[in-house]
Amino acid sequence: ETGVTxxxxxxxxxxxxxxxxxxxxxxxxxxxxxxxxxAKKPLELMFVYNFKEQTENNSVPSRFSPECPNSSHLFLxxxxxxxxxxxxxxxxxxxxxxEKLFFGSGTQLSVL
Amino acid sequence: AQSVTQPDIHITVSEGASLExxxxxxxxxxxxxxxxxxxxxxxxxxxxxxxxxxxxxQGIKGFEAEFKRSQSSFNLRKPSVHWxxxxxxxxAVGEKGRRALTFGSGTRLQVQP
Numbered sequence: 001e002t003g004v005t006x007x008x009x010x011x012x013x014x015x016x017x018x019x020x021x022x023x024x025x026x027x028x029x030x031x032x033x034x035x036x037x038x039a040k041k042p043l044e045l046m047f048v049y050n051f052k053e054q055t056e057n058n059s060v061p062s063r064f065s066p067e068c069p070n071s072s073h074l075f076l077x078x079x080x081x082x083x084x085x086x087x088x089x090x091x092x093x094x095x096x097x098x099e100k101l102f103f104g105s106g107t108q109l110s111v112l
Numbered sequence: 113a114q115s116v117t118q119p120d121i122h123i124t125v126s127e128g129a130s131l132e133x134x135x136x137x138x139x140x141x142x143x144x145x146x147x148x149x150x151x152x153x154x155x156x157x158x159x160x161x162x163x164x165x166x167x168x169x170q171g172i173k174g175f176e177a178e179f180k181r182s183q184s185s186f187n188l189r190k191p192s193v194h195w196x197x198x199x200x201x202x203x204a205v206g207e208k209g210r211r212a213l214t215f216g217s218g219t220r221l222q223v224q225p
Contacts, residue, residue: 004155006155033212040217041217042116042202042214042215042216042217042218043156043202043215045212045213045214048212056212090155090156092155092156100146100158100161101148101156101158101213102158103148103155103156103157104155105153105154105155106154106155108153
């Protein structure tokens, strides 16, 4: 148990579907992140939230829509995705200024 | 902009042998440096980090890393590898005041019996 829980663990969706990924952290952290991990590529930062406010959007397409209702919860709403969006989506959280990230186990997304 | 290079995509070592995984970074100021490990189907777990001070950093599971400013490197080492160390290892760099890390492409470690 890392303190960061992601659901679902696996998701298969068609290109016309709408789905949401959920992340919850039980560590009392004030920052939360979405990262994308594709095969053979470095982890790509997608979004950063600090005290519920989005502080970074790394040029992510609008078909990915994040939501952070409070410091403990983070969502990634998905709609009209493309097959190349298939990847492992990792949520992370951190506290303070030491930038140490705590990761969830990820959601393995397949877009058909 | 900061960047991280892990030159070795895949490394195989025998159990009990020593290990060194390479990491080079590009960043103008003094970076924050990290090593993470990822087991199959899991998220990333922090092994160790360097912010300042002693350039030899001790981490969990018997790992250590050395920050060498002159070489822009932060190589990860372990004196004797165990079969359970087989995983993917990621080097990452951060900067003060920015809540995000830049990761390398990772090095997959295979351990032979």
